[in-house]
Amino acid sequence: MRITKIVSALAVIALAGLSSMSSSGAAEKITFVLNWFPTADHSPYYYAREQGWYADAGLEVDIESAKGSAASSQKIGIGQAQLGVADLPTAFIARSKGANLVGVMAVYANSPQGFYWRKSVSGITGPKDFPGHTIGNPPGDAARAMWPAFAQAVGIAEDSVKFINIAPQAKMPSLMSDRIDIISDFYNGHDLKVNAMGDDMGFIAWRDIGVNPYGNTIFVNGEYLKDHKEAVAKFVEVTQKAFNACAMDHKPCIDALLKNVSGLDEKAQMDQWLRVEELMSTEATRTVALGYLDPAGLDDSYALVEKYFTLEKPFDVKDAYTNEFLSKAFKAPAN
Template sequence: MSVSHRFGVRRVCVIALSLLLTGTGPSWGAPKEVRYILDFMPDGFHAPYYVALDKGFFTDEGLNVKISRGYGSGDTVLKLAAGQYDVGLAAIGALITARANENAAVKGIMLYLTRDMLTMWVRDEGKITTPKDLEGKTISTTPGNGHFVMFPAFAKGAGFDAGKVKWVTVDGAAMGPMLINKQIDAAPFFASHGPRIQAQATERGIRLKPFPYADYGLKIYSTSLIARDETIQKDPDTLARFVRASLKGMRWAADNVDEAARIVMKHNPEVTFEATKGAWEVSKKFIFVEASSCRSNRAPPCSSSPTARCSPRATLARRPPTSSSTATGSWRWAPAWPRRRTPPASTRPASWSCPG
């Protein structure tokens, strides 16, 4: 059954700032340049944004968008805060920590993942069978990696001592090969990266085993579109247009999985079709949620609140950030358009609203 048919029982829920959702009609002047940085290397997880670029959804909104690869959420947040980019994609945990410890003037503007995909990957060779076996082991990370930020909460839920793990900071592109070549014991990747890194491991006759953080009690909101405080205050219209085009890309990619994967390949020749398609198929499960999940108009208490319970490393700051300082609006469950103003059918996902 196609995604478009399943939308009869599924709703698209996102979190966004209400003022960003009241954009004007398509009467633009010269295209607005937007520099957009991803959280990591491009793959199927990023399909909606490449679809929006390739299908002209950004152009329709008067935007000339340039997409750049990321090197980990923490790096993305800091580069955005420094003004090197206009919009970014990053894990909320990394944003909270950067806001608390680096005073990064960046906020979330739209939730991309309604459930977290943080996952620790190990070689399935009998040496690490439970998360507790990670004690005494070496794990790779990138600077400000969301997995690293949330690791203490994962360890607490899984019942082991996070302080007994050794971390090594490496380039994101090196983590997979280092795990496969047995230079490290574990590596953090999103669940959507599974098809790619497992394919690489299979070539060496190795099987990988995932430990999803969510399976051990870490049920939080995750990767979001982010922007600088200054942009949110001075140019909300551009952000509104970027969000609208992105949502159109989400719907189109959900309805056209194979072609969406090919579009990602078109812009990133280094990726493979099967891995890209697999990554997008996994990602969809974390982006589109069942209508029953939208019963409450407000986010669950732990989902976005920057507390020690949700983002332990943020407590290292003297003044941990508040919810209002890390996310725009009140982080409500909401369709990506105002409730009182129904968007044109051509610009909204089918069954787009969430019950209030």
């Protein structure tokens, strides 16, 4: 954990006026929908609310959960939630089906996708050894849909593995009981695998072999954005502030998460947050702004989605995101 009590003067100056930005009238009510059950990567939203930062900016933020990015994309797209989190490829698919949503801040500027296996049981030393083995994940899993991109990147045949349908919660039990050889999973849960397998764990991150679409991203409903730019600007800047604070000292943020969400293990969430920091950090988010959506990266992400998923109505990716609300006072942590 990195702990520091020094906040850059630039960040302080940038945020000094947040409370004064609040209107004199009633607070702007915002429903913010998560892409899943709350875990460490969602802790900054709870921390910002606990600290009163959203309220100081004139916002009343209600945080809701959703069962996956398809669900959160739909809620944002039809206006049931003004803002929320969704995996960017999934949100792009939803947009092609008519969901009116616009990306305003990257959370996972790197893809969280990865494959895990047990070296001693499978005999796998790397992705070149995947052929002839089984991969367990849900039928609609993005890793399965984009498998051809991974296979091409590592130089193996697309049909060289067999996919086995399992529920998300069955991934690790199935791997540890030898029912399957490989699982796909997000990197923020990396330490759970380390603890379970130790030196016997095999792992490959998609981003390390050049398949690196954007992951979780904050989206806003397009119609809401038209008439509420000031509220969106306040929400984004406060959220940047919260992610920056959590990067400097993540314990208070995890404490805020645990206060609001039952059933979570503190140590596991502490570990997860450090992995989240890695996913947040790119050259652009470290030098331009925390949460920056790089145009070239967005073009590459759209190209991958267009190639491996069904886009009912293709769209201009430039209309699907904006960086106009990001404060350059906040930068992602260097890892």
